[in-house]
Amino acid sequence: AQSVTQLDSHVSVSEGTPVLLRCNYSSSYSPSLFWYVQHPNKGLQLLLKYTSAATLVKGINGFEAEFKKSETSFHLTKPSAHMSDAAEYFCVVRGPFSGGYNKLIFGAGTRLAVHP
Amino acid sequence: DTAVSQTPKYLVTQMGNDKSIKCEQNLGHDTMYWYKQDSKKFLKIMFSYNNKELIINETVPNRFSPKSPDKAHLNLHINSLELGDSAVYFCASSQARGASYNEQFFGPGTRLTVL
Numbered sequence: 001a002q003s004v005t006q007l008d009s010h011v012s013v014s015e016g017t018p019v020l021l022r023c024n025y026s027s028s029y030s031p032s033l034f035w036y037v038q039h040p041n042k043g044l045q046l047l048l049k050y051t052s053a054a055t056l057v058k059g060i061n062g063f064e065a066e067f068k069k070s071e072t073s074f075h076l077t078k079p080s081a082h083m084s085d086a087a088e089y090f091c092v093v094r095g096p097f098s099g100g101y102n103k104l105i106f107g108a109g110t111r112l113a114v115h116p
Numbered sequence: 117d118t119a120v121s122q123t124p125k126y127l128v129t130q131m132g133n134d135k136s137i138k139c140e141q142n143l144g145h146d147t148m149y150w151y152k153q154d155s156k157k158f159l160k161i162m163f164s165y166n167n168k169e170l171i172i173n174e175t176v177p178n179r180f181s182p183k184s185p186d187k188a189h190l191n192l193h194i195n196s197l198e199l200g201d202s203a204v205y206f207c208a209s210s211q212a213r214g215a216s217y218n219e220q221f222f223g224p225g226t227r228l229t230v231l
Contacts, residue, residue, distance in 0.1 A: 036222075043120070043206060043222035044159075088157055103172055104220065106159040 002027045002093045006107040014115050019078040021110045023091030032094040033074045039087045086114045119143050120223035122207050128229045136193045137226045139207030148190035149208040165190055166212055202230045
C-alpha cells in the first residue's frame, strides 16, 4: 500500500536560512510523489512533482526535492527561506490505479514558520 | 480568473441540519473531487467524479451525497449534520488521462462548523 510520512509536524527557520522538510514514502511500485503547499486560509497549490524522470525535481518559488529510492525519501528543500514561505506543506503519493483512476494520499503536513 | 471556486467559504450550522456546498471549475477538466481536511490538517479524499460518473467513493457516511449536474460542477450535500462533520472541505479538479498523473487544482475550501 502507498503511504507517506512527514517526519516533522512543525519546522521553524529564520528568514534567509535553508529549509528542509522531510518526507518518507512507502510504495509497492515505482511511486509518483508530490509536494503541495497550503497558505493560511487558502487552497492547495502544487509545488513540484516526481514521476520517474529526473530524481532532482525543481518546483516553483525556488523549492526543489530529491527522490532517493535507497532511502525511500522525497525531502523538500529551499536554499533561502522567505517570509512568504510560511505555510503548511504536504507530501503526497499517488495511490493505486484502480477503476481507471488514481487518488492522492496525503501526509499529515508540516507547518513551516519563518522568523525575521 | 478563478479556476476552482467553492461556495460558501464559511458555513456555520446546527447539528441535525442539512446543508450543501457547491463547487465549480472553469478549467475544462473532466474529473472533480471532494476532500475533507480535519482539525489536524489531515486531508483525505471523499469522492471523485469523472464526466458526471462516480469513480471514487471512500468510506464516507451515506449522509454525504455528491451530485454532479455536469462536468464543471460537483456539489456536496450533507444530511443530518453531526459535530464530527466540522472540517474544511476542498473541491479539486483534474483532466484524467488513464494511468498518467495530472495535477489536481484545488479550490479555496469551505470551512464547515457544526454547533
